[in-house]
Amino acid sequence: MPGIGSNIVELLIDEAYRSGRFEEIAFLHAPVGLVVTEDRVIRDCNIAFAEMFRYARDQLRDQTFSILYPSREEFVNIRDRGIRTLAEKNVYWDERIMARSDGTLFWCRVRGHSFTPDEPLARAVWSFADLSSIRPYNELTRREREIISFLADGLTSKEIALKLDISHRTVEVYRAKLLKKFGVVNTSSLLQALGHIDADHVVDRA
Structure with missing residues:
Protein backbone atom coordinates (compact mmCIF):
# COMPACT_ATOMS: atom_id res chain seq x y z
CA MET A 1 0.00 0.00 0.00
CA PRO A 2 1.30 3.48 -0.85
CA GLY A 3 0.77 4.81 2.67
CA ILE A 4 2.73 2.00 4.32
CA GLY A 5 5.56 2.33 1.86
CA SER A 6 5.75 6.06 2.41
CA ASN A 7 5.87 5.60 6.19
CA ILE A 8 8.71 3.10 5.93
CA VAL A 9 10.70 5.51 3.75
CA GLU A 10 10.17 8.31 6.27
CA LEU A 11 11.33 6.06 9.10
CA LEU A 12 14.48 5.07 7.19
CA ILE A 13 15.28 8.71 6.46
CA ASP A 14 14.69 9.74 10.10
CA GLU A 15 16.94 6.91 11.31
CA ALA A 16 19.67 7.88 8.85
CA TYR A 17 19.70 11.45 10.14
CA ARG A 18 19.72 10.30 13.76
CA SER A 19 22.57 7.85 13.25
CA GLY A 20 24.54 9.88 10.73
CA ARG A 21 24.64 6.86 8.39
CA PHE A 22 23.39 8.05 5.02
CA GLU A 23 24.73 5.36 2.70
CA GLU A 24 21.45 3.52 2.17
CA ILE A 25 19.21 6.53 1.61
CA ALA A 26 21.85 8.23 -0.57
CA PHE A 27 22.01 5.14 -2.80
CA LEU A 28 18.26 4.60 -2.95
CA HIS A 29 17.19 8.19 -3.50
CA ALA A 30 20.05 9.66 -5.56
CA PRO A 31 18.63 11.73 -8.46
CA VAL A 32 20.68 9.69 -10.94
CA GLY A 33 20.48 5.98 -11.73
CA LEU A 34 22.95 3.90 -9.70
CA VAL A 35 23.64 0.19 -10.13
CA VAL A 36 26.09 -2.26 -8.56
CA THR A 37 27.21 -5.10 -10.83
CA GLU A 38 29.11 -8.36 -10.63
CA ASP A 39 30.35 -9.75 -13.94
CA ARG A 40 27.74 -7.55 -15.67
CA VAL A 41 24.93 -8.96 -13.56
CA ILE A 42 22.82 -6.40 -11.68
CA ARG A 43 23.21 -7.08 -7.97
CA ASP A 44 21.23 -4.02 -6.90
CA CYS A 45 20.05 -0.70 -8.27
CA ASN A 46 18.41 2.42 -6.92
CA ILE A 47 14.95 3.82 -7.54
CA ALA A 48 16.00 6.25 -10.28
CA PHE A 49 17.71 3.48 -12.27
CA ALA A 50 14.68 1.17 -12.12
CA GLU A 51 12.31 4.00 -13.09
CA MET A 52 14.57 5.05 -15.96
CA PHE A 53 14.28 1.59 -17.52
CA ARG A 54 10.63 1.16 -16.42
CA TYR A 55 11.16 -1.88 -14.25
CA ALA A 56 10.58 -2.57 -10.58
CA ARG A 57 13.84 -2.90 -8.64
CA ASP A 58 13.06 -6.54 -7.84
CA GLN A 59 12.72 -7.29 -11.56
CA LEU A 60 16.27 -6.10 -12.21
CA ARG A 61 18.16 -7.76 -9.34
CA ASP A 62 20.32 -10.68 -10.53
CA GLN A 63 19.47 -10.01 -14.17
CA THR A 64 22.21 -9.75 -16.78
CA PHE A 65 22.71 -6.26 -18.17
CA SER A 66 21.95 -7.59 -21.64
CA ILE A 67 18.20 -7.04 -21.10
CA LEU A 68 18.84 -3.28 -21.14
CA TYR A 69 20.54 -3.19 -24.56
CA PRO A 70 18.99 -2.92 -28.03
CA SER A 71 20.72 -6.19 -29.00
CA ARG A 72 23.02 -8.93 -27.74
CA GLU A 73 25.71 -7.68 -30.14
CA GLU A 74 25.73 -4.22 -28.58
CA PHE A 75 25.94 -5.74 -25.09
CA VAL A 76 29.10 -7.61 -26.15
CA ASN A 77 30.66 -4.70 -28.08
CA ILE A 78 30.31 -2.22 -25.22
CA ARG A 79 31.88 -4.73 -22.84
CA ASP A 80 34.90 -5.07 -25.10
CA ARG A 81 35.18 -1.30 -25.46
CA GLY A 82 35.19 -0.53 -21.72
CA ILE A 83 37.44 -3.20 -20.25
CA ARG A 84 40.78 -1.65 -21.25
CA THR A 85 39.90 1.84 -20.01
CA LEU A 86 38.64 0.48 -16.68
CA ALA A 87 41.80 -1.59 -16.27
CA GLU A 88 44.08 1.36 -17.02
CA LYS A 89 42.26 4.19 -15.24
CA ASN A 90 39.66 2.48 -13.06
CA VAL A 91 37.03 4.84 -14.50
CA TYR A 92 35.01 4.79 -17.71
CA TRP A 93 32.32 6.91 -19.35
CA ASP A 94 30.42 7.09 -22.58
CA GLU A 95 27.05 8.01 -24.03
CA ARG A 96 25.09 5.13 -25.48
CA ILE A 97 21.67 3.98 -26.60
CA MET A 98 19.82 1.72 -24.16
CA ALA A 99 16.42 -0.02 -24.18
CA ARG A 100 13.55 0.40 -21.72
CA SER A 101 11.33 -2.50 -20.68
CA ASP A 102 8.78 -1.58 -23.38
CA GLY A 103 11.45 -1.67 -26.09
CA THR A 104 11.77 2.10 -26.59
CA LEU A 105 15.35 3.27 -27.14
CA PHE A 106 16.95 6.29 -25.51
CA TRP A 107 20.30 8.00 -25.06
CA CYS A 108 21.95 7.86 -21.66
CA ARG A 109 25.28 8.90 -20.14
CA VAL A 110 27.10 6.10 -18.35
CA ARG A 111 29.98 6.37 -15.88
CA GLY A 112 31.67 3.45 -14.15
CA HIS A 113 34.14 2.65 -11.38
CA SER A 114 35.62 -0.81 -10.81
CA PHE A 115 36.29 -2.25 -7.37
CA THR A 116 38.48 -4.93 -8.99
CA PRO A 117 40.82 -3.24 -11.53
CA ASP A 118 42.62 -6.50 -12.31
CA GLU A 119 39.25 -7.88 -13.44
CA PRO A 120 37.46 -4.63 -14.34
CA LEU A 121 33.95 -6.01 -14.73
CA ALA A 122 34.05 -8.45 -11.82
CA ARG A 123 32.69 -5.87 -9.37
CA ALA A 124 31.76 -2.33 -10.30
CA VAL A 125 29.40 0.57 -9.67
CA TRP A 126 27.79 2.61 -12.44
CA SER A 127 25.76 5.76 -12.82
CA PHE A 128 23.18 6.28 -15.58
CA ALA A 129 21.67 9.62 -16.62
CA ASP A 130 18.72 9.75 -19.01
CA LEU A 131 19.47 12.21 -21.84
CA SER A 132 16.07 11.99 -23.52
CA SER A 133 15.12 15.57 -22.71
CA ILE A 134 18.19 17.00 -24.45
CA ARG A 135 18.89 14.34 -27.08
CA PRO A 136 15.85 12.55 -28.49
CA TYR A 137 16.59 9.19 -30.07
CA ASN A 138 16.82 9.43 -33.85
CA GLU A 139 15.73 6.24 -35.58
CA LEU A 140 18.57 4.55 -37.44
CA THR A 141 18.68 1.38 -39.50
Missing part, protein backbone atom coordinates in the same frame (compact mmCIF):
# COMPACT_ATOMS: atom_id res chain seq x y z
CA ARG A 142 20.92 -1.45 -38.36
CA ARG A 143 23.41 -0.69 -41.15
CA GLU A 144 23.46 3.02 -40.28
CA ARG A 145 24.15 2.15 -36.65
CA GLU A 146 26.98 -0.17 -37.65
CA ILE A 147 28.58 2.47 -39.87
CA ILE A 148 28.26 5.21 -37.24
CA SER A 149 29.84 2.95 -34.66
CA PHE A 150 32.82 2.22 -36.90
CA LEU A 151 33.16 5.91 -37.73
CA ALA A 152 33.25 6.60 -33.99
CA ASP A 153 36.06 4.04 -33.75
CA GLY A 154 38.00 6.15 -36.29
CA LEU A 155 37.76 3.75 -39.24
CA THR A 156 37.88 5.02 -42.83
CA SER A 157 35.24 4.17 -45.40
CA LYS A 158 37.52 1.54 -46.93
CA GLU A 159 38.15 -0.08 -43.56
CA ILE A 160 34.43 -0.08 -42.77
CA ALA A 161 33.71 -1.67 -46.15
CA LEU A 162 36.10 -4.51 -45.32
CA LYS A 163 34.56 -4.98 -41.88
CA LEU A 164 31.03 -5.17 -43.28
CA ASP A 165 31.94 -6.98 -46.50
CA ILE A 166 30.34 -4.31 -48.66
CA SER A 167 31.76 -1.96 -51.27
CA HIS A 168 33.57 1.25 -50.44
CA ARG A 169 31.04 3.07 -52.62
CA THR A 170 28.14 1.69 -50.54
CA VAL A 171 29.73 3.00 -47.35
CA GLU A 172 30.12 6.42 -48.96
CA VAL A 173 26.43 6.41 -49.92
CA TYR A 174 25.45 5.60 -46.34
CA ARG A 175 27.73 8.35 -45.03
CA ALA A 176 26.18 10.90 -47.37
CA LYS A 177 22.67 9.89 -46.30
CA LEU A 178 23.63 10.14 -42.61
CA LEU A 179 25.10 13.61 -43.09
CA LYS A 180 21.88 14.69 -44.79
CA LYS A 181 19.68 13.06 -42.12
CA PHE A 182 21.44 14.94 -39.32
CA GLY A 183 21.93 18.16 -41.28
CA VAL A 184 25.74 18.21 -40.93
CA VAL A 185 28.62 18.51 -43.38
CA ASN A 186 31.30 16.10 -42.10
CA THR A 187 31.89 13.03 -39.91
CA SER A 188 33.10 15.03 -36.93
CA SER A 189 29.88 17.07 -36.94
CA LEU A 190 27.86 13.87 -37.35
CA LEU A 191 29.41 12.33 -34.23
CA GLN A 192 28.90 15.55 -32.31
CA ALA A 193 25.26 15.63 -33.40
CA LEU A 194 24.84 12.08 -32.14
CA GLY A 195 26.55 12.54 -28.83
CA HIS A 196 27.73 16.12 -28.36
CA ILE A 197 30.98 14.53 -27.18
CA ASP A 198 34.26 13.30 -28.65
CA ALA A 199 34.06 10.22 -30.86
CA ASP A 200 35.93 8.12 -28.28
CA HIS A 201 32.89 8.29 -26.02
CA VAL A 202 30.12 7.65 -28.58
CA VAL A 203 28.85 4.08 -28.31
CA ASP A 204 26.08 3.13 -30.72
CA ARG A 205 26.35 -0.25 -32.39
CA ALA A 206 23.53 -2.75 -32.79
Whole structure:
Protein backbone atom coordinates (compact mmCIF):
# COMPACT_ATOMS: atom_id res chain seq x y z
CA MET A 1 0.00 0.00 0.00
CA PRO A 2 1.30 3.48 -0.85
CA GLY A 3 0.77 4.81 2.67
CA ILE A 4 2.73 2.00 4.32
CA GLY A 5 5.56 2.33 1.86
CA SER A 6 5.75 6.06 2.41
CA ASN A 7 5.87 5.60 6.19
CA ILE A 8 8.71 3.10 5.93
CA VAL A 9 10.70 5.51 3.75
CA GLU A 10 10.17 8.31 6.27
CA LEU A 11 11.33 6.06 9.10
CA LEU A 12 14.48 5.07 7.19
CA ILE A 13 15.28 8.71 6.46
CA ASP A 14 14.69 9.74 10.10
CA GLU A 15 16.94 6.91 11.31
CA ALA A 16 19.67 7.88 8.85
CA TYR A 17 19.70 11.45 10.14
CA ARG A 18 19.72 10.30 13.76
CA SER A 19 22.57 7.85 13.25
CA GLY A 20 24.54 9.88 10.73
CA ARG A 21 24.64 6.86 8.39
CA PHE A 22 23.39 8.05 5.02
CA GLU A 23 24.73 5.36 2.70
CA GLU A 24 21.45 3.52 2.17
CA ILE A 25 19.21 6.53 1.61
CA ALA A 26 21.85 8.23 -0.57
CA PHE A 27 22.01 5.14 -2.80
CA LEU A 28 18.26 4.60 -2.95
CA HIS A 29 17.19 8.19 -3.50
CA ALA A 30 20.05 9.66 -5.56
CA PRO A 31 18.63 11.73 -8.46
CA VAL A 32 20.68 9.69 -10.94
CA GLY A 33 20.48 5.98 -11.73
CA LEU A 34 22.95 3.90 -9.70
CA VAL A 35 23.64 0.19 -10.13
CA VAL A 36 26.09 -2.26 -8.56
CA THR A 37 27.21 -5.10 -10.83
CA GLU A 38 29.11 -8.36 -10.63
CA ASP A 39 30.35 -9.75 -13.94
CA ARG A 40 27.74 -7.55 -15.67
CA VAL A 41 24.93 -8.96 -13.56
CA ILE A 42 22.82 -6.40 -11.68
CA ARG A 43 23.21 -7.08 -7.97
CA ASP A 44 21.23 -4.02 -6.90
CA CYS A 45 20.05 -0.70 -8.27
CA ASN A 46 18.41 2.42 -6.92
CA ILE A 47 14.95 3.82 -7.54
CA ALA A 48 16.00 6.25 -10.28
CA PHE A 49 17.71 3.48 -12.27
CA ALA A 50 14.68 1.17 -12.12
CA GLU A 51 12.31 4.00 -13.09
CA MET A 52 14.57 5.05 -15.96
CA PHE A 53 14.28 1.59 -17.52
CA ARG A 54 10.63 1.16 -16.42
CA TYR A 55 11.16 -1.88 -14.25
CA ALA A 56 10.58 -2.57 -10.58
CA ARG A 57 13.84 -2.90 -8.64
CA ASP A 58 13.06 -6.54 -7.84
CA GLN A 59 12.72 -7.29 -11.56
CA LEU A 60 16.27 -6.10 -12.21
CA ARG A 61 18.16 -7.76 -9.34
CA ASP A 62 20.32 -10.68 -10.53
CA GLN A 63 19.47 -10.01 -14.17
CA THR A 64 22.21 -9.75 -16.78
CA PHE A 65 22.71 -6.26 -18.17
CA SER A 66 21.95 -7.59 -21.64
CA ILE A 67 18.20 -7.04 -21.10
CA LEU A 68 18.84 -3.28 -21.14
CA TYR A 69 20.54 -3.19 -24.56
CA PRO A 70 18.99 -2.92 -28.03
CA SER A 71 20.72 -6.19 -29.00
CA ARG A 72 23.02 -8.93 -27.74
CA GLU A 73 25.71 -7.68 -30.14
CA GLU A 74 25.73 -4.22 -28.58
CA PHE A 75 25.94 -5.74 -25.09
CA VAL A 76 29.10 -7.61 -26.15
CA ASN A 77 30.66 -4.70 -28.08
CA ILE A 78 30.31 -2.22 -25.22
CA ARG A 79 31.88 -4.73 -22.84
CA ASP A 80 34.90 -5.07 -25.10
CA ARG A 81 35.18 -1.30 -25.46
CA GLY A 82 35.19 -0.53 -21.72
CA ILE A 83 37.44 -3.20 -20.25
CA ARG A 84 40.78 -1.65 -21.25
CA THR A 85 39.90 1.84 -20.01
CA LEU A 86 38.64 0.48 -16.68
CA ALA A 87 41.80 -1.59 -16.27
CA GLU A 88 44.08 1.36 -17.02
CA LYS A 89 42.26 4.19 -15.24
CA ASN A 90 39.66 2.48 -13.06
CA VAL A 91 37.03 4.84 -14.50
CA TYR A 92 35.01 4.79 -17.71
CA TRP A 93 32.32 6.91 -19.35
CA ASP A 94 30.42 7.09 -22.58
CA GLU A 95 27.05 8.01 -24.03
CA ARG A 96 25.09 5.13 -25.48
CA ILE A 97 21.67 3.98 -26.60
CA MET A 98 19.82 1.72 -24.16
CA ALA A 99 16.42 -0.02 -24.18
CA ARG A 100 13.55 0.40 -21.72
CA SER A 101 11.33 -2.50 -20.68
CA ASP A 102 8.78 -1.58 -23.38
CA GLY A 103 11.45 -1.67 -26.09
CA THR A 104 11.77 2.10 -26.59
CA LEU A 105 15.35 3.27 -27.14
CA PHE A 106 16.95 6.29 -25.51
CA TRP A 107 20.30 8.00 -25.06
CA CYS A 108 21.95 7.86 -21.66
CA ARG A 109 25.28 8.90 -20.14
CA VAL A 110 27.10 6.10 -18.35
CA ARG A 111 29.98 6.37 -15.88
CA GLY A 112 31.67 3.45 -14.15
CA HIS A 113 34.14 2.65 -11.38
CA SER A 114 35.62 -0.81 -10.81
CA PHE A 115 36.29 -2.25 -7.37
CA THR A 116 38.48 -4.93 -8.99
CA PRO A 117 40.82 -3.24 -11.53
CA ASP A 118 42.62 -6.50 -12.31
CA GLU A 119 39.25 -7.88 -13.44
CA PRO A 120 37.46 -4.63 -14.34
CA LEU A 121 33.95 -6.01 -14.73
CA ALA A 122 34.05 -8.45 -11.82
CA ARG A 123 32.69 -5.87 -9.37
CA ALA A 124 31.76 -2.33 -10.30
CA VAL A 125 29.40 0.57 -9.67
CA TRP A 126 27.79 2.61 -12.44
CA SER A 127 25.76 5.76 -12.82
CA PHE A 128 23.18 6.28 -15.58
CA ALA A 129 21.67 9.62 -16.62
CA ASP A 130 18.72 9.75 -19.01
CA LEU A 131 19.47 12.21 -21.84
CA SER A 132 16.07 11.99 -23.52
CA SER A 133 15.12 15.57 -22.71
CA ILE A 134 18.19 17.00 -24.45
CA ARG A 135 18.89 14.34 -27.08
CA PRO A 136 15.85 12.55 -28.49
CA TYR A 137 16.59 9.19 -30.07
CA ASN A 138 16.82 9.43 -33.85
CA GLU A 139 15.73 6.24 -35.58
CA LEU A 140 18.57 4.55 -37.44
CA THR A 141 18.68 1.38 -39.50
CA ARG A 142 20.92 -1.45 -38.36
CA ARG A 143 23.41 -0.69 -41.15
CA GLU A 144 23.46 3.02 -40.28
CA ARG A 145 24.15 2.15 -36.65
CA GLU A 146 26.98 -0.17 -37.65
CA ILE A 147 28.58 2.47 -39.87
CA ILE A 148 28.26 5.21 -37.24
CA SER A 149 29.84 2.95 -34.66
CA PHE A 150 32.82 2.22 -36.90
CA LEU A 151 33.16 5.91 -37.73
CA ALA A 152 33.25 6.60 -33.99
CA ASP A 153 36.06 4.04 -33.75
CA GLY A 154 38.00 6.15 -36.29
CA LEU A 155 37.76 3.75 -39.24
CA THR A 156 37.88 5.02 -42.83
CA SER A 157 35.24 4.17 -45.40
CA LYS A 158 37.52 1.54 -46.93
CA GLU A 159 38.15 -0.08 -43.56
CA ILE A 160 34.43 -0.08 -42.77
CA ALA A 161 33.71 -1.67 -46.15
CA LEU A 162 36.10 -4.51 -45.32
CA LYS A 163 34.56 -4.98 -41.88
CA LEU A 164 31.03 -5.17 -43.28
CA ASP A 165 31.94 -6.98 -46.50
CA ILE A 166 30.34 -4.31 -48.66
CA SER A 167 31.76 -1.96 -51.27
CA HIS A 168 33.57 1.25 -50.44
CA ARG A 169 31.04 3.07 -52.62
CA THR A 170 28.14 1.69 -50.54
CA VAL A 171 29.73 3.00 -47.35
CA GLU A 172 30.12 6.42 -48.96
CA VAL A 173 26.43 6.41 -49.92
CA TYR A 174 25.45 5.60 -46.34
CA ARG A 175 27.73 8.35 -45.03
CA ALA A 176 26.18 10.90 -47.37
CA LYS A 177 22.67 9.89 -46.30
CA LEU A 178 23.63 10.14 -42.61
CA LEU A 179 25.10 13.61 -43.09
CA LYS A 180 21.88 14.69 -44.79
CA LYS A 181 19.68 13.06 -42.12
CA PHE A 182 21.44 14.94 -39.32
CA GLY A 183 21.93 18.16 -41.28
CA VAL A 184 25.74 18.21 -40.93
CA VAL A 185 28.62 18.51 -43.38
CA ASN A 186 31.30 16.10 -42.10
CA THR A 187 31.89 13.03 -39.91
CA SER A 188 33.10 15.03 -36.93
CA SER A 189 29.88 17.07 -36.94
CA LEU A 190 27.86 13.87 -37.35
CA LEU A 191 29.41 12.33 -34.23
CA GLN A 192 28.90 15.55 -32.31
CA ALA A 193 25.26 15.63 -33.40
CA LEU A 194 24.84 12.08 -32.14
CA GLY A 195 26.55 12.54 -28.83
CA HIS A 196 27.73 16.12 -28.36
CA ILE A 197 30.98 14.53 -27.18
CA ASP A 198 34.26 13.30 -28.65
CA ALA A 199 34.06 10.22 -30.86
CA ASP A 200 35.93 8.12 -28.28
CA HIS A 201 32.89 8.29 -26.02
CA VAL A 202 30.12 7.65 -28.58
CA VAL A 203 28.85 4.08 -28.31
CA ASP A 204 26.08 3.13 -30.72
CA ARG A 205 26.35 -0.25 -32.39
CA ALA A 206 23.53 -2.75 -32.79
